[in-house]
Amino acid sequence: METAQRLLATQRQIPADAETVSHQLMLRAGLIRQLASGVYTWLPTGLKVLRNIEQIVREEMDAAKAQEILMPGVQPAELWEETGRWDQFGPELLRFSDRHDRGFCLGPTHEEVITDLVRSEIRSYKQLPAIFYQIQTKFRDEIRPRFGVMRSREFIMKDAYSFHLDEKSLQETYEVMYQTYEKIFDRLGLEYRAVVADSGNIGGDTSHEFHVLAESGEDQIVFTNNGNFAANMEMVATQMPSAQRPSPEASIEKVSTPGKHSISEVSTFFSVSEDKTLKTLIVHGEKDSLVGIVLRGDHELNRVKAERLDKVRSPLKFASAEIISKELKCDVGSIGPVKLNIPVYADYSTSVMSDFICGANENGFHYKGVNWGRDLPEPDFVDLRNISQGEPSPGDNGPVKIARGIEVGHIFQLGTKYSESMKVSCLDENGKSITLIMGCYGIGISRIVAAAIEQNHDDRGIVWPKSIAPYDLAIVPINMHKSKRLYDSVMELYQQAKAAGFDVLLDNRKERPGVMFADMELLGIPHRIVLSDKALDAGTVEYKGRSDAESRDLPRDDILAFIRDRNDPD
RNA sequence: CGGGGCAUAGCGCAGCCUGGUAGCGCAUCUGCUUUGGGAGCAGAGGGGCGGGAGUUCGAAUCUCUCUGCCCCGACCA
Incomplete structure (x- = not known):
């Protein structure tokens, strides 16, 4: 294929409407x-x-x-x-x-x-x-x-x-x-991972998702190094701690905490780590009711688990700031489970906490030295949270790791x-x-x-895996219009490469080298051959793989074999 | 659907507050020069400002009202 006859449609500027890297690059590289x-x-x-x-x-x-x-x-x-x-x-x-x-x-x-x-x-x-x-x-x-x-x-x-x-x-x-x-x-x-998944509304029982690993992925996946455990975050159960709850040592005390709302502000104020605090989320229950969800300060709510609770409305909906201040007479940053007159579920992990800190349901105040049973009734302890990095995995497979993934495949037993x-x-x-x-x-x-x-890009553009790249190979001639012998040599190599089974993009536009290099890199073509009069004299071509740091001069006669070896080292 | 934002040339934007009949950069086309990392000079073409209604002598600018698009939250390959 020759660029001059092809709708390349590459763009130099980043489209304003695209936020993610892949969306920007797909527009700029002229894919969509x-x-x-x-x-x-x-x-x-x-x-x-x-x-x-x-x-x-x-x-x-x-x-x-x-x-x-x-x-x-x-x-x-x-x-x-x-x-x-x-x-x-x-x-x-x-x-x-x-x-x-x-x-x-x-x-x-x-x-x-x-x-x-x-x-x-x-x-x-x-x-x-x-x-x-x-x-x-x-x-x-x-x-x-x-x-x-x-x-x-x-x-x-x-x-x-x-x-x-x-x-x-x-x-x-x-x-x-x-x-x-x-x-x-x-x-x-x-780079991907298969994980145990929730089968959602397609129905059925057993199901696995296949995720492409990428920082920008919307899903969190949890796995262990030994490879025996991998699941979508939604699916990973946490256990009731086996340890005994320590006996209360402090007495409950209401403390003025002006302007301290978030867990990090409160824990800093009291000079304790976040795991000594409780956070209380308010969600909608059945009909007009509200339900309190209590987690350890450093933990994260798992929505899917919360939705499974009888008293919680599904889909999960957080109460608005207005509803909270109207119904509970205090603002979001001051809520706690003590004398909270709505049903409360607390995560398993909070069951072994004592002398903890939580909101006092009064703006500007928190309690410290709070204890279950003594200062407030024992709540229903259930599994409510996301597992954290480094915690023991279910089934004794060692500590879990957490990565982000993009779901690209899903199999179900219906x-x-x-x-x-x-x-x-x-x-x-x-x-x-x-x-x-x-x-x-x-x-x-x-x-x-x-x-x-x-998963595969750099600051110049796309870096395609070779199996899905739009072209195997880009040929970029320098000043071809000025040199008949260069033109002949380029066309010869182009035909040879095509005959050898490569899908070749020949950049025959009358552009300056920088423009061609930039476009070929934006397009993410795995291999690039630069041809010039200078190299012709030496009987070489300049070769650069898309993710190579440097280009190298190789004998012209060996270049196609070299690329074939590189694609398929065996 | 709730919250936030944007809509002016192919793309990126300015102009709007303080109404006077649309501009910049990139891209495109022509010519000359240039040619190993997104060239320089000269020139040219292209939009009537998302749609509709209103206010006004006059609307891209003010008002109302649709519509579209983007971002944040609940869905999924």
């Missing part, structure tokens, strides 16, 4: 353009990356004996009514009517469609197990699309669905899919959630009708593009 909120056009370069990812996914899915199909983006309401999701899904499901006033939606996922297909096509156990997949555009009317294609409304997903006669078969296929996902993310050249409501069965070898068991397996293809950039 926004059409509407959460809706993007893929430009030629971006599409090449997308196709590279799709190809790897396709090859590995095919290798796992999954069969590719393509289902419609538009789906009839009746199917969704069968599973009850027409009502459950909420506004995220974009609904509309056709000219006959029949209800339709834009497919956010395809459990209903595939299940409908399978129930009419699969009749015998001999056709099972079966895995179907597609790579297709989905639409979810997200409340707030953001970060470019990281969370867009229209996006490209690989979704796969498996059907089984029994649980054992589902387990086997699930294991195959897990391994297939590992192969896919290995081939994509991304069980019979859809097959039951949609009555999918077939006959087993005894002629008995069996309700099929399902699994489903998603990969966010378009999100992977953004995640790969979040």
Whole structure:
């Protein structure tokens, strides 16, 4: 491919609307353009990356004996009514009517469609197990699309669905899919981790997420060095401490703490560490009630755990400052569990605290020397918090580490959630009708593009893993328009590289070198060859890998073999 | 949906407070010079200021009202 004939669409300036690195770089490198909120056009370069990812996914899915199909983006309401999701899904499901006033939606996922297909096509156990997949555009009317294609409304997903006669078969296929996902993310050249996950509203029991590790990731993942434990933060249980609560030594005392609101201010004021304080959060309960949630000062609330509590409204909603001051007669920074006349849940970790500090439910005052049982009733101690770095892991696998990740894959064991409501069965070898068991397996293809950039970039632009880079190799000639022999040499190398199977981008624009270098680096092309008259005399070319610190001169005749070796050292 | 912000040329912005008929940088086009890290000079084209209504002799500037987009919170690949 030659730059002069190609819509490179690179931009020098950072678009004002983009905040995250990947979003900025995708716009600047000319991969995408926004059409509407959460809706993007893929430009030629971006599409090449997308196709590279799709190809790897396709090859590995095919290798796992999954069969590719393509289902419609538009789906009839009746199917969704069968599973009850027409009502459950909420506004995220974009609904509309056709000219006959029949209800339709834009497919956010395809459990209903595939299940409908399978129930009419699969009749015998001999056709099972079966895995179907597609790579297709989905639409979810997200409340707030953001970060470019990281969370867009229209996006490209690989979704796969498996059907089984029994649980054992589902387990086997699930294991195959897990391994297939590992192969896919290995081939994509991304640093990732598989974690135990919450299955959310897709339904089912066992589920794993695959996260690309990146500082900017929205999810926290928890794992151990021995590799035997890895889970989404939402899922990591903390235990009731086994230690005995120390006996009270101090007596309760109300202390004036003017202007001290946050835990760090209060702990500094009292010259104690944050773990000697309690923080009390106020959330909405059922109906109009409020519920207090008490955590150790240095701990972080886990929303998913809080939502599971009987008295807490789901989804979790924090009480506003106005409601708190109206109902509790004090402001947010002064709340504590003592004489708090609403239901209170306290985290396990607070059960072994004594002589602690907490808000006095009066502006400008805190209590110190507070003790459970003596100064206030024992609350319900439950698991409410996020585990912290360095704490012992569940199952004795050593201390946990915490990293941030971007969820790019999710596999579920669905069980019979859809097959039951949609009555999918077939006959087993005894002629008995069996309700099929399902699994489903998603990969966010378009999100992977953004995640790969979040994980692999520098101050000059994208640094693509070589398997998904839009081009393998950039050829940058210096002053080609001035030298016929340079032109001939460049074109010869260009043809040779193409013949050798490289996807080559020849920068044949009449630009100054700096402009070409900057664009090729912004685009993140893994290998760059610079050709000049000077090097021609020496019989060399100048080579630089995208993440190399320095360029090097190599014999012209060896360059393609050199790059091939570098790509594939074996 | 709650909170905050923005909307002026392809991109980034100024002008708005104190109304007088739109400007800067980059990009684009032409010419000359230049050519190993986003060139220099000269010239050119391009918008009527998100839409609608109002106030006014006159509105990018003031008022009202829509709409779109971005950011922070609850959803998910």
